[in-house]
Amino acid sequence: MPLRRSMPMTPSIWSQTLRRHYTSRQHLDTPTIRKTSxxxxxxxxxxxxxxxxxxxxxxxxxxxxxxxxxxxxxLKKLDLDCPAEQLEKGDVVLLETPVNPYGTSFNIKAYADKAHARGAYLLVDSTFGPPGLQDPFLWGADMVMHSGTKYLGGHSDMLCGVLATKNKEWRERLLNDRAYLGNVMGSMETWLGVRSLRTLEVRVQRQSENATALVKFLHDALKTSGSGNGSTDIVQATVKEVVHSSLQEKDMEWLSKQMPGGFGPVFSIILKEERMARVLPTKLKFFHHATSLGGVESLIEWRAMTDSTVDRKLLRVSVGLEHWVDLRDDLVAGLKTCLDG
Structure with a gap:
């Protein structure tokens, strides 16, 4: 049976304050909140x-x-870049952008146009591009989800999942489904979410700036030849590649519009040896070795520990609010220990 507005609802079900704070930042009708993503x-x-x-x-x-x-x-899976003809009416394109664990971005409008031309829907996982960095609804998303555990929470102390739409009828149906299927956030987590959203844009934009500065340092070091600079030599001896949205130079015409607030706080480093990737996270002082991300503290993860599909030399980096120069020096010192044995 559908919910009636006259039906009694507990604050933990409606989470009205949390939804109102999210709505004011994403310029959309109120989302539904769940325990996790x-x-x-x-x-x-x-x-x-x-x-x-x-x-x-x-x-x-x-x-x-x-x-x-x-x-x-x-339900059957199709490749993200499958021919449009394989999509049918009512199908879903799930676009994660920026994408985990690389921190690179996809053109939301291009995938929205592809889906809508076939009568399909675009669901955007915007966990790595929270409000303050991008708004997928501006580019054609039908529904947006977040792991609110990450940047919306921002302090590594809560679990949360967000599902948002601009369609009021859809929202009512989602609320109705949630009332009967459960997965409702507790009151404590809701309060923590309200606290976090009050600083969301300030946090993620600073974190994105820090990440972009670190990426530029590493990328520039890899392009420099014969500098004789100690830090540059260390990077060149240990790092094979650095990956981040800010390095997608050929995509900047659309990407700079899609992410006007910054290119995201997550990037990946691919080292030259698996041994180095396993060791580096244990040699750092500012970066904590952990599989989560999005908090105010910087984290680094040897990603193969939790995802067997990625390059075993890949490290995922989630940048926090520390000064980027301190993070740079910590990375260089850690990379040097990898060379020392």
């Missing part, structure tokens, strides 16, 4: 009930949710 994604798939979902590599947890839904509905 997994219930948020499963709620979207239950809502759309597609026959096919077009998805890239991205976050391995999303693929886990899809595999469970597929057991119930027969």
């Amino acid at each position: 997994f219930p948020a994604l499963s709620a979207a798939l239950v809502f759309f009930n597609p026959k096919h979902i077009s998805i890239g590599n991205g976050y391995h947890g999303s693929h886990g949710v899809i595999s469970i839904i597929s057991r119930l509905t027969g």
